[in-house]
Amino acid sequence: MRPTPASMLLLVAWAAVGALALAGVAPMAAWWWTAAGLAALAGLDAVLLRLQPTPTVERRLPEALPVGHGREVELQLASPRRQRLDVFDLHPAGWPAEGLPRRVRLVPGQAAVLRYRIDAAARGLAEFAGTQLRMASPLRLWTQSRVVGSPRHVRVYPDFAPLARLALLSAEQASRVVGAHVRRRRGEGTDFQQMREYRVGDSLRRIDWKATARARKLVSREYQEERNQQVLLVVDTGRRMLASEGGLSHFDHALNAALVVSWLGLRQGDAVGLMAGGGASRWVPPRRGTGALDALLRASYDLQPEAVATDYLALAGELARRQPRRALVMLVTNVRDEDSEELLAAVRLLQRRHLVCVASLREQVLDATLDVREVADLDAAVTLGATAHYLRQRAAAHDTLRQHGVLTLDVTPADLPAALVERYLAVKRDGLL
Known part of the structure; x- marks a missing residue:
């Protein structure tokens, strides 16, 4: 309980009465009676406040x-x-x-x-x-x-608002909204999708002659990419993902992008799972259906990166043990030159059974540093040179992965969703899985 400004004003008035009493203008008894009256008034008001019911x-x-x-x-x-x-x-x-x-x-x-x-x-x-x-x-x-x-x-x-907007679109439209450049190959694929009217350029092998006879016009079979495949999003929870851009950590960017790819994969009929490792660990086995995305959200909402070094070999060994069926493994991390040997060994272990894609997050500030047109002083020159050297080492680590058949992406957090979606659709289109 605290006094209000009104209480302070009453104290000032009491002090004024006391000053008058000391000056002989008012009797000293007036000061005492004023003190007793104010104390009784304040006490009664305090009691009434305590007796007030709590809303x-x-x-x-x-x-x-x-x-x-x-x-x-x-x-x-x-x-x-x-x-x-x-x-x-x-x-x-x-x-x-x-x-x-x-x-x-x-x-x-x-x-x-x-x-x-x-x-x-x-x-x-x-x-x-x-x-x-x-x-x-x-x-x-x-x-x-x-x-x-x-x-x-x-x-x-994680931010599921974009997923709610994408739910109103087809898979192809959603891919374009995300920013992926989708290239279609008409008539390719192995799973039958629908019958449609013959178009110029369709292969004669795609014509359904029985349907053509019934419709009295040429009818083609249209196929789509194979469904019922498995996609596993692997997100690094180690110290590399603690960097922050745009108000979100790299881990949050990675998680949001993984959810976009998961949603699209589920729309494509694939089974999608999630694995987190390096710091905090989490495992959601691949599954299909509308409940799969809810399971991914519930499993990942409280995940946070930790200031520990990621053990890529241990992560790969755990993944190989948990995921026996061949899958597209999309690992989101931040590749550094000092990690290249261990990461390559981990990826080679996974390649025995899986198709591996490594998405390496690049800090936007690095690109901004290289975009400086004028170098004003020695500090700026050293910063520019160190950044260029670091990026060359990083590019060399990525080239090493590519030389061993690893699908490798070098992207900023803002470009990550589009890059992952585009690579996933390319794998499906080319039948790599």
Whole structure:
């Protein structure tokens, strides 16, 4: 319980009476009577405040939130007495919020509705500890803070908002929205898709003569890439993925891109799984169907990279043990020159059974450093030279992987979703798996 400015004004008035008494203008008894009256008034007001009923608060918000997106939270407050109070919801620390704190007047028999917007700043299990109410006494001499409501836990998932938008599109349209350059080969593939009218350029072997006789016009069979294959997204959770760009860590960029590829793979009829290793580990075996994406989201929402070195050989050994069937393994990491030998050994181990693609994240600041047109001083020259040397070493490590038949991507986090989708579709189109 804290005094208000009104209490301070009463103390000033009491002090003024005391000054008058010392000056002989007023009797000393007036000062004592004033002190007794103010103390009784303040005490009564404090007792009345403590006897005030605590309003009830009901919070409404989704069970799950996407990271980096604003959502509306609704608070409903009710009280059996007329009250005026300040409301602050105890949302997770570090989450930007708009519309708090708020002053609310409660009327008996009516629920007051308060809405505010909040941005989920980080993935994981977040806690809303309760709602803090600052209540004023009837005479406004005191305020008291009370925390009401039970704690509420909310799961903050990777950004699934793009997946919701892509769900309204076909697989090919979604690929183009992501930014992948899709090249189609008409009539290729091994799985039958549909019958359609003959087009100039169709192979004569694709013509269905029975259907042609019934329709009295040329009808071709159209095939699609083979379905029911397996795709495994492997995301590094080691120290290489702690770098941050655009408000998200490289790991978050990698996870978001993996979810986009997973969604597309499921739409293509493939089984999709997820493996995380290097720091925190997680395993979701490949599966098909609409529930597969939910399983990936639930398994990955609380994953975070750790400041440890990634053991690529151990990761490859674990993957080989868990995944006996041939699959497209897409490893997202940040390849450095000092890791090239161990990474190559791990990839060669996986290549005995799987088709391996390594996506190496490149920091955008490296490209920006090389784009500098003028070198003003020695420090800038050293920075430019060191960056160019580092990128040459990095390119050499990538070339070594390519020489051993490893599909290798060198991309910035912003370009990662399109690059992974494009490579996945190319593998399907060319029948590499």
